[in-house]
Amino acid sequence: MEQIAKVIVDVPTMQTNSPYSYLIPQEFLNQIQVGMRVIVSFGKGNRKVQGMVVGIDDDKSFDGKLKEIDSIMDLQPVLNTELLKLSGYLAESTFSFAITCIQTILPNALKVKYEKELVPATTINDADKAQIFGGQKRLLFESDQLTTQQLSRLLKLKKANQIKINYLVQDRAKAKTEIQIKRTPNVSFLREEFDSIRKGAVQQERLLNYLVSMGEKQVSQSDLIEAADVSSATIKSGEKKKWLTRSRVEVLRDPFKHEVTRTQPLKLQPDQQNAVDAISEKINHSEYSPFLLEGVTGSGKTEVYLQSMAQALSENKTALMLVPEISLTPQMVNRVKARFGHQVAVLHSGLSDGEKYDEWRRIERGDAKVVVGARSAVFAPLNNIGIIIMDEEHETSYKQDESPRYHARDVALWRGKYHGCPVVLGSATPSLETRARAEKGLVTRLLLPNRINHQSLPAVSVVDMKNEISQHKESNFSTELLDAIKLRIQRKEQIVLMLNRRGYSSFIMCRDCGFVLMCPNCDISLTLHMDTHSMKCHYCGHEEAIPKICPNCQSHKIRYYGTGTQKVETELKELLPDARVIRMDVDTTRRKGAHEKLLDEFGNHEGDILLGTQMIAKGLDFPNVTLVGVLNADTSLGIPDYHSSERTFQLLTQVSGRAGRAEKAGQVIIQTFNPDHYAIQLAKSQNYEQFFAYEMKIRHESNYPPYYYAVQITTNAATEAEAAKLMFKIAKQAREVLSDQAIVLGPTPQTIARIKKRYYYQLIIKYKKEPQLNELLTKVLKNSQKLGRNAAKVSINPNPVSFM
C-alpha cells in the first residue's frame, strides 16, 4: 500500500532541504500524484505550509509519528517527471535549496501567499474579545503592524488558549474567467418581449434589438455591454426574463488580439541551407546535438532558426527559443508569430503573473507548440521538444544572479539531452566557452560568413580621445564624430549613439575638496537622476536630495561627473540645436511599453539621433541608420574582470552591426582612450576569429576560464571582521582539500565591499578537476547554517559570469 508521500516543504533552509514523509489520508489515496502541490502541517505550531510531492511509496523508515497531508492544491501535477528531475539537477549544480529550484521552474502565480488570522476561543472573556476583535469574527495577524505591548498581550492570551491562530495558505493561481452570454433560441419570444417592456426603457430595448440580430453565437458580457450599449444590470434583468443565459467560462487570454500578417519561409542561401539541413537531421533522428551557429549581423540566423523550428513542428514536436530579455522586442516576437501564428507563446517580463500563468497553461496543455522567451522561459513546460534555440548565446543575462544561480545555456543543454534534440546556440560573437567547446569538437560549428544581400560590413574608425582632449575643451564628441553626425542629419539619415556606461554613471563631486556623495548603506557613490531630481543608490534604493553645497567643505562648486546619457543629451542640444534626439536609458524606459514606444518613434524617423546605453546595441534593425557612434568604448575595458575584453569586443561588434543594414553604406566611429587595445582594434576589423585566438592565449597564460572552471564563494556579515573571518576559515578548509592544480584567489573584499549595510568578502577557486570540491562546498553551506541567524552568511556561485 503506497500511502506515504515524500514532500519538499516551502521552508528554504539547509536543515529542511530534504523530503519529509507524510501520510496520505484515505480520501486522497488514489488522487495524490508526484508533482502536485499540497498543504501540510509543519513544526510544533502545526503551521500550514505549501509542499511539493516528489515521491510516493510505503517506506516507513522515519520513526517518529507521521502527520497527514492536509489538502491537495492541484487537480493534476504541475511538475512533470522531466521538470522534477531538472529541479534536482538545478539544486545540485547551483548549491541551492530544492524548494527554491522548484519555485523557479513554476510560474510565479503558483507560489502561495501565507497569512495568519486570529480567532477568539469560546472561553475568551467579553472585555478582551471586544477590545481585540471589536465585533469582528477574525483578525488578520500582521505582527509588524502591532506594538510590542499589543503583541505580548496577544501571545499571553494565546498561551492561555483564549485565542486561536489559523494558518492560511492562499493559492494565487486563479484561472481567468469571464461571463459568456447566449441568447434564447426562441427569437419570436424576443420579438414579443418588445411589447412587454416599460415605455422609455431604452436599455432593455437596445438589448432586445441586439439579441434579435446577434445570432446563436456566444459573446462575452463585456463585449455585449460595449456593442449593445447597455449596463450589466440590464443584462442581468434580461437573464431573469429568460432572454438570455449567462455562464462563467474559463478564458485563456488571447495574445493574438491583433493578428500579425503571416510570412512564408524565405529562400535560403547555401550556408543557411547547410545549417538547416544539419539541424533538421538531428531533429528527425531525435538526437541530442549541440550546435554553434556563428554568423555576423545580417547573415540570416533568424531565418535558420525559423525554418529549423518549422522542421520540428512538421515532425509533430515542439520548439523552444530563448532570446535576451532586451531583444524580446515586438520586432523579434512578430517575426516568430508571423511564421507560426497562434501556436506561439511568448514569455517576457512585461507580463503580469496572471498573464504568465495563462501562457504557461497554454504551453502545458499543448496549445502552444512554440515558446519564445527570455532566461526563465528555458523552464517552459513543453513536451516532446524537437529543438532548443538560444540566440545571442554569449549574453551574460542568461545567467541568473540570485539563487538558483543557473545559466540558461546549461539548462537548455540538459533539456536537449533529456528530449534528444538539437540545441542551437547562435551568436555573431560567441562566448569563448562555447567557441572553445566547438574547437574541441563538443559542439558542431555552423558558419554563416556572408551578409544576406552581400552588403559590405560598415567602415569602422577609431578616434583617440587623448588627442581630442588636448586639442580642445572637454567634450563627449570628437571633431570627427561631430562632423559625421552633421553630415547624416543633412542627408536625412539617422544616427545611433551608444554610451558605454557599464560600471559608471553620473555621480556628484566637489571641485574644491574632491568630496563624492556616497550611499550611507553601501560602498558606492550615489547616482544623479535628473528625472526625479534626486540622488539614488543603485544597490539599495536609498534616495536623497541633490546637494547644493558641498557637505564637506561648504563650497558651491559641487558638480556632477561621469557621463550619463542626460548629460550627453544636454551637450548634443548645445552643439546641434536642430537635431531631434531620442534618449533611451533606464530612466526613460522604466514605464511599461516605453521601450517600444521610443523605438517606434525612432523607426518612424521622429528623431534623428537615438542616444542610449547598452540596450540599444541589441537586435535593432533600422535601415535608415548609417552612422553608429560609440562615445566611450573604454569604460567596460576598465573593469577589473577577466571578461572585460570579451565584453567590450562583443559590445562594439554588436553595435557596429547596427550601421548600414539596407542599401546605404554604414559607418562606425569608436571613441576611446585606448585606441591600441586589442579588443578595440579587433572590433574595428570585425575579426572574431582573431579575437578568439588572442583572448584564448591570454586566458591560457593566466589560467582563466575556459581553461579553468571557477567558483566564487562569498560571505557577508554585519561587520567586516566577521565576513573576513569566515572567509579566511573557508579558504583554509579549501586549501586543505584542493590539489596543487587548483588556484585560490583571495580572500578579498568584494569590489563593492558593502551593500545594504552588510560587508562582503569573496574567494575565487579556479580548477580543472577537483572531485572533492563539491562535497566541501556543500559542507561549508551546511556549517554556515548552524552558525545561527545573525552570524555571517555564505553563498556559492559556480561558474560566475564575472569575478566581481
Place this chain on the structure above:
DNA sequence: AGCACGCCGACT
C-alpha cells in the same frame, strides 16, 4: 521561516 524551550538582566 517560525515556533518552543531555555537561560540571564531589571522590574512590579
Place this chain on the structure above:
DNA sequence: GTCGGCGTGCTC
C-alpha cells in the same frame, strides 16, 4: 522573586 529579552535547535 518573576517577566521577558533573544540565542539555539527542530520541524515528517
